[in-house]
Amino acid sequence: FPGELSHEQAMETLEDLGQFRVPALILSGGEPLDRKDIFEVAERARKLVRVLALSTNGTKIHGETADRVAEISFNYGGIWMEGIGETNGWFRGVDGAFDAAVRGVRELKKRGVKVGLRFCLTEGTQHHLPDLLKLCDDEGVDKFYLSHLVYAGRGDKNRGEDAEHLRTRRGMDLLIERAWDAVSGGRYLDIVTGN
Numbered sequence: 772f773p774g775e776l777s778h779e780q781a782m783e784t785l786e787d788l789g790q791f792r793v794p795a796l797i798l799s800g801g802e803p804l805d806r807k808d809i810f811e812v813a814e815r816a817r818k819l820v821r822v823l824a825l826s827t828n829g830t831k832i833h834g835e836t837a838d839r840v841a842e843i844s845f846n847y848g849g850i851w852m853e854g855i856g857e858t859n860g861w862f863r864g865v866d867g868a869f870d871a872a873v874r875g876v877r878e879l880k881k882r883g884v885k886v887g888l889r890f891c892l893t894e895g896t897q898h899h900l901p902d903l904l905k906l907c908d909d910e911g912v913d914k915f916y917l918s919h920l921v922y923a924g925r926g927d928k929n930r931g932e933d934a935e936h937l938r939t940r941r942g943m944d945l946l947i948e949r950a951w952d953a954v955s956g957g958r959y960l961d962i963v964t965g966n
Contacts, residue, residue, distance in 0.1 A: 789819035829875030887914030
């Protein structure tokens, strides 16, 4: 669900989605929490879809914002992290973005909202994958979503950063090992890949 829609367009689109009985909706953006009407949009969406998710950089999820996400009963909050520490801040263009995103994870978990980390595998980020999986375990994260680089928008500008086949294969092997650990009685983690 794109964040560029005006309020009227967003509400009309929600009504259309409701008529089509769309079962799931992800509010994303840019940064969806930058929308002044995000919670009004989310409240209406909550009445129209079975599964409502938020895809965010996580830096604004604290205090009243975290309370509202929980009150609206989002089924899932996916927080994008492109790496540990300063790498995430550099990618987001915000100093302290990593610590703020971890705070967002904790705030949602504290309020009983299912939380996932979302990560785009590139040449510049691939070495962070093991540490992000460890972060999932350390923070009790429910889901890990690995995205391959999409050549659209900002991703098209970063086309040269796409991970080479061998690095992508190693990343997938690591995720398969982690998934096997979960189904073999180890630490639970829902793992999804896309794009």
